[in-house]
Structure formats: C-alpha cells, structure tokens
Amino acid sequence: MSHTTYNQQRSAVSVVLDNRLSYVSFGLAWLVGHGVNALTHGDDPLVDLPSAIPASLLVVGLLAGVFVTGVVTSKALRGIRGPDALAGNLLAASWPIGFGALFLIITALSAALDEQKVHTLMWPTASGLVVGLLYLAGGAVYRDRLQYVLGTWLALTSSGALFLHGAPLYWVLALAGGGSYLVAAALEPRRHAKALLARAS
Numbered sequence: 001m002s003h004t005t006y007n008q009q010r011s012a013v014s015v016v017l018d019n020r021l022s023y024v025s026f027g028l029a030w031l032v033g034h035g036v037n038a039l040t041h042g043d044d045p046l047v048d049l050p051s052a053i054p055a056s057l058l059v060v061g062l063l064a065g066v067f068v069t070g071v072v073t074s075k076a077l078r079g080i081r082g083p084d085a086l087a088g089n090l091l092a093a094s095w096p097i098g099f100g101a102l103f104l105i106i107t108a109l110s111a112a113l114d115e116q117k118v119h120t121l122m123w124p125t126a127s128g129l130v131v132g133l134l135y136l137a138g139g140a141v142y143r144d145r146l147q148y149v150l151g152t153w154l155a156l157t158s159s160g161a162l163f164l165h166g167a168p169l170y171w172v173l174a175l176a177g178g179g180s181y182l183v184a185a186a187l188e189p190r191r192h193a194k195a196l197l198a199r200a201s
Contacts, residue, residue: 016195017076017142020188022069023150026131027181029061031174034124038170045167058124066095087141094137098130121162124173128158146191150184 037054039047070092077088106126110118135151138144154177161172 016192016199017072017144018188018192019069019072019144019147020185020192022065022072023181023185023188025068026062026065027178027185029058029065030178030181032178033058033061034170034174034178037124038167038174041167041170062127091134091138091141094134098134099127102126102130121169124170125158125162128161128173128177129155132156132158144191144195146184146187150180153180 033054036047036049036057039045040049040051040054073088073092077085080088106118106122109122110116132151132153132155135147135154137151139146139148139151157172157176157180161169161176164172
C-alpha cells in the first residue's frame with residue numbers, strides 16, 4: 001500500500017469524533033449554570049444567592065466544555081493532513097469568532113437601548129443559538145446526524161426561550177438544553193461505533 005493511499009484511508013477513518021465527554025461537560029454546565037439561575041431568579045426565589053454565583057458557575061462550566069472539546073478535537077485530528085484537518089481547524093476557529101461576534105452584538109444593543117436587561121436575556125439564549133449553529137456546521141462537515149439534530153434542538157429551544165420570562169426561561173435552557181446534551185452523550189457511543197464501521201468499509 002502506497003504512503004498516499006494509507007494517508008487517505010487514515011484521514012477518512014480517523015476523523016470520527018467521539019463527543020461523549022464534550023456533550024457531558026456542556027450538559028452539566030447548562031444544567032448547573034442555568035438551573036441555579038432558575039432557582040435564584042424572580043421576586044421570591046427558591047434559593048437566595050448573589051447573582052454572580054449562577055453566572056460564574058455557567059461560565060466556568062462552559063469554559064471547561066470548550067477545553068474538553070478542544071482536547072477531543074485535537075486528539076482526533078493529530079497526524080491528519082489535507083481537507084479533513086482544514087475542516088477541523090476552521091470549525092474550531094468558528095467558536096471564538098461566533099462568540100466574539102455575539103459579544104459585539106449584545107454590547108452594541110445594550111448601549112443603543114440603554115437597557116441592562118439585554119445582557120441577562122441575550123447571553124443565555126443567544127449563546128445557545130450560536131452553539132446550535134456551530135453544531136449544525138459540525139454535523140454537516142463530519143456527517144454526524146446526532147450532532148446536527150442536537151444543534152437544531154439547541155438553536156430552536158434557546159431562541160424560543162426568549163418568549164418566556166423569569167425563572168421559566170432558565171428552566172427551559174437547563175432542562176431542554178442541558179438534558180439534550182446528556183441524551184446525545186448517551187446515544188454517542190452507538191453513533192460513533194457505526195461511523196467507524198462505515199468509514200472503514
């Protein structure tokens with residue numbers, strides 16, 4: 001077998017991401033971060049905590065999820081060259097680009113409307129939309145239907161949560177969003193094994 005043929009086969013088989021750790025880490029971040037936010041939200045909250053604590057929990061959890069996703073992706077792309085490596089690197093770069101653009105939009109809207117509530121409404125919901133769209137792109141590139149369905153669900157539920165107010169908004173994000181991550185994590189081993197078999201054949 002020639003070196004070129006070996007690399008082509010390795011490229012086709014190796015870039016099958018196992019997203020279990022990524023899904024679990026993001027799912028826990030959404031469940032804990034948004035769940036605590038729901039518990040502490042409203043005029044008569046179930047738990048009385050400073051507002052900085054739920055936000056900090058969510059940020060730490062999301063950063064952990066981004067780190068885990070980066071490690072998983074880097075490990076899968078190690079030694080890969082050509083279109084697969086380029087696609088993986090471009091998708092990885094899309095995360096900071098997407099959230100950088102979201103930061104600019106929310107900051108500009110908050111300043112233009114002179115309304116701090118823009119931050120409290122848009123960050124949790126719009127960040128879910130950005131993540132959902134990134135998963136749609138990843139699912140399309142890697143032919144990962146589970147990731148594509150997860151992205152669709154996150155984008156729609158996060159955007160739809162804007163119709164709600166107070167604690168219900170955060171409960172939707174925690175349960176529908178975080179729960180969907182954990183469901184995807186449970187389904188991922190089967191999808192991953194089937195994808196490896198399909199690409200090896």
